[in-house]
Amino acid sequence: xxxxxxxxxxxxxxxxxxxxxxxxxxxxxxxxxxxxxxxxxxxxxxxxxxxxxxxxxxxxxxxxxxxxxxxxxxxxxxxxxxxxxxxxxxxxxxxxxxxxxxxxxxxxxxxxxxxxxxxxxxxxxxxxxxxxxxxxxxxxxxxxxxxxxxxxxxxxxxxxxxxxxxxxxxxxxxxxxxxxxxxxxxxxxxxxxxxxxxxxxxxxxxxxxxxxxxxxxxxxxxxxxxxxxxxxxxxxxxxxxxxxxxxxxxxxxxxxxxxxxxxxxxxxxxxxxxxxxxxxxxxxxxxxxxxxxxxxxxxxxxxxxxxxxxxxxxxxxxxxxxxxxxxxxxxxxxxxxxxxxxxxxxxxxxxxxxxxxxxxxxxxxxxxxxxxxxxxxxxxxxxxxxxxxxxxxxxxxxxxxxxxxxxxxxxxxxxxxxxxxxxxxxxxxxxxxxxxxxxxxxxxxxxxxxxxxxxxxxxxxxxxxxxxx
Numbered sequence: 001x002x003x004x005x006x007x008x009x010x011x012x013x014x015x016x017x018x019x020x021x022x023x024x025x026x027x028x029x030x031x032x033x034x035x036x037x038x039x040x041x042x043x044x045x046x047x048x049x050x051x052x053x054x055x056x057x058x059x060x061x062x063x064x065x066x067x068x069x070x071x072x073x074x075x076x077x078x079x080x081x082x083x084x085x086x087x088x089x090x091x092x093x094x095x096x097x098x099x100x101x102x103x104x105x106x107x108x109x110x111x112x113x114x115x116x117x118x119x120x121x122x123x124x125x126x127x128x129x130x131x132x133x134x135x136x137x138x139x140x141x142x143x144x145x146x147x148x149x150x151x152x153x154x155x156x157x158x159x160x161x162x163x164x165x166x167x168x169x170x171x172x173x174x175x176x177x178x179x180x181x182x183x184x185x186x187x188x189x190x191x192x193x194x195x196x197x198x199x200x201x202x203x204x205x206x207x208x209x210x211x212x213x214x215x216x217x218x219x220x221x222x223x224x225x226x227x228x229x230x231x232x233x234x235x236x237x238x239x240x241x242x243x244x245x246x247x248x249x250x251x252x253x254x255x256x257x258x259x260x261x262x263x264x265x266x267x268x269x270x271x272x273x274x275x276x277x278x279x280x281x282x283x284x285x286x287x288x289x290x291x292x293x294x295x296x297x298x299x300x301x302x303x304x305x306x307x308x309x310x311x312x313x314x315x316x317x318x319x320x321x322x323x324x325x326x327x328x329x330x331x332x333x334x335x336x337x338x339x340x341x342x343x344x345x346x347x348x349x350x351x352x353x354x355x356x357x358x359x360x361x362x363x364x365x366x367x368x369x370x371x372x373x374x375x376x377x378x379x380x381x382x383x384x385x386x387x388x389x390x391x392x393x394x395x396x397x398x399x400x401x402x403x404x405x406x407x408x409x410x411x412x413x414x415x416x417x418x419x420x421x422x423x424x425x426x427x428x429x430x431x432x433x434x435x436x437x438x439x440x441x442x443x444x445x446x447x448x449x450x451x452x453x454x455x456x457x458x459x460x461x462x463x464x465x466x467x468x469x
Contacts, residue, residue: 001155001156001243001244002241002242002243002244003242003243003244003247003393003394003397004239004273004394004397005244006152006155006156006244007152007273007276007390007393007394008273008276009155010151010152010155010276010278011155011160011202011205012161012162012163012205012278013160013161013162013196013198013202014105014106014108014162015108015111015198015199015200016108016111016112016113016160016194016196016197016198016199017111017196017197017198017199018111018196020113020196020197021113022113022114022159022195022196022197024466024467024468026154026157026159027114027195027467028466029153029157029245030150030153030154030157030159030195031049031051031150031451031455031464032451033146033149033150033152033153033245033248034049034146034147034149034150034454034455035146035448035449035450035451035454036149036248036249036251036448037142037145037146037148037149037389038142038145038251038253038392038404039142039446039447039449040139040142040406041344041405041406041407043327043447045142045146045449045453045454046120046121046139046142046143047118047119047120047121047139047142047143047146047454048118048119048187048454048455048456048460049116049117049118049119049146049454049455049456050116050117050119050181050183050455050456050457050458050459050460051114051116051455051456051457051458051464052114052115052116052117052192052458053114053457053458054458055110057115057177057180057181057458058109058110058112058115059110060167060177060180061109061110061115061164061167061177061192062107062108062109062110062111062167063107063110064166064167064168064170064173064177065103065106065107065108065109065164065166065167065192066102066103066104066106066107066166067103067173068103068106068166068167068169068170068173069100069103069105069106069166070101070102070103072166073097073100073101073103088207103166106164106166106167108162108164108194109164109167109192109194111196112194112195112196113195113196113197114194114195114196115192115193115194115195116150116192116193116194116195117168117177117181117183117189117190117191117192117193118143118146118147118163118189118190118191118193118382119143119183119187119188119189119190120139120140120142120143120187120188120190120378120382121139121186121187121188122185122186122187122188137359137378137381137430138381138406138409138430138431138432138433140190140378140381140382140385141357141359141381141382141384141385141388141406141432141433142385142406143190143382143385144381144382144383144384144385144386144387144388144389145385145386145388145389145392147163147193147382147385147386148277148278148385148386148389148390149248149389150193151163151278151386152244152248152393153244153245153248154195156244156245158197159195159196159197160195160196160197160198160202161193161194161195162193162194163191163192163193163194163278163379163382164191164192164193164194165190165191165280165379166191167191167192168189168190168191168192169191169379174188174189177189181458181459181460182459182460182461183460184460187460188378190378190379190382191379206282207282208275208276209275209284211224211226211268211271211272211275212224212225212226213284214271214274214275214284214286214287214288215271215287215288215289215290216287216288216289216290217289217290218289218290218291218292218293218296219289219422219423220287220289220422220423220424220425221423224271224290226268227264227265227268237263237265237266239269239397239398240397240398240399242397244393247393247396247397248393250396251392251393251396251402252395252396252399252400252401252402252440252443253401253402253403253404253443253444253446254347254401254402254403254440254441254442254443254444255347255403255441255442255443255444256347256350256441256442257347257350257351257352257401257436257438257439257440257441258401258438258439258440258441259439260352260438260439261352261438262352262353262400262437262438262439266395266398266400267290267353267437269394269398270391270394270395270398270400270437271288271290271355271391273390273391273393273394274286274288274387274388274390274391275387276390277383277386277387277388277389277390278383278386279380279383279386279387280379280380280383283380285359285360285380285383285384286357286358286359286360286380286383286384286387286432287358287360287429288355288356288357288358289355289356289358289422289424290353290354290355291353291354291355291356292352292353292354294349296354296421296422297348297349297351297354298348298349299421300345300348300354300356300408300418300434301345301346301348301349303345303408303414303417303418304344304345304348304405304407304408304414305344305345327447344405344407345405345407347403347436348405348434348436350436350438350441351403351436351437351438352437352438352439353436353437353438354434354435354436354437355391355434355435355436355437356418356422356431356434357384357388357431357432357433357434357435358424358429358430358431358432359380359381359384359429359430359432360380360428360429360430381430381432384432385432388404388432388433388435391435392404392435395437399440400437400438400439400440401437401438401439401440401441402435402436402437403435403436403444404433404434404435404436405433405434405436406432406433407433408431408433408434409430409431409432409433415430415431418431419431451464452464
């Protein structure tokens, strides 16, 4: 399937036909797509997937989802009623709000062909010191990168998918399911990612907001103005035709950028596909800040450079070696040395455009309430990762070079400096990272993990074995 066709036509599917089985060859392609997502700096992957085929477990997840949804949507109509359905015509808001109170919309894991439990590390990815434990929400975006790859590849083969946070958003139910599946306490089960063939076509998806409502220029609150509205010459450009799977497998990750500027039409197309990423309940809990100012780029570079001397995270090779299980032992020291030699943030001032990616985790509702913030169920940060992955895929399809750095958001002190500099409201927004775009320079070496290191069958630790047809 063409890359942009997939980016624009993918939809969440919440009704599956139990009588139709997904060919196992397609299941494997979906799973393999997860391994082509970017790794956290240092080349490790802070997420794992558990494939559920057992009907009893799928039924349990469906029941949990329905029960939790009834409590949330039925018990707090003022919070989840008409206010968050702003994007629907007023004469239909009440009917839709009433329908959500039954919880039936979220019990679809029971009818899926397979349901995957995506898990994110809560610090257990470090072999000794868990200094980033409280920043697991920043790690969650990497699970978003992986799941969006799977979602898009499934769609390209006619397979529907829905990522359902309801079954595990409640800590009691998450505890029961985690114990049943053997998930260690240092890993967080985030929801039920269900795949199957749709009962029927989905003709309409959620209403998408305008670009100006999601993107700021240079600093928070300064709406991005499209090139066509700035009086700039803006000609219609045909999108290139590229194969989705090949694009995902060959994300154009670079170590350096050339000097050619990113055309406005490409930048706007990249931001536009982010809007078409999945988000829970159509809450657009993310924002982008477009940065071309050289002084701002240098400021961000200075903020992240010090991470090379952070003793708890990157200073000592002993903390790095254990994370590189997917790299042969004889190559691990060289991989660690390479990471330190290249430095941190060295490409910030080379990229023509930096995109600061920010996610909300309280203010996404009409009445802020921390009780349903990401916390131990970081769906909103995962969704932000889904949208960021769309941008990286689109940039690759357009022939641009890209790089992504999350370290700007991994330290509360640095985040405070960045928020103050760009005017980002504190307390309700979380800094995810920096996406750099520009003319491709030197390609980055990418080491891919083996699928069996990331995927388990039915139980944690039960190494995935491809099913036979």
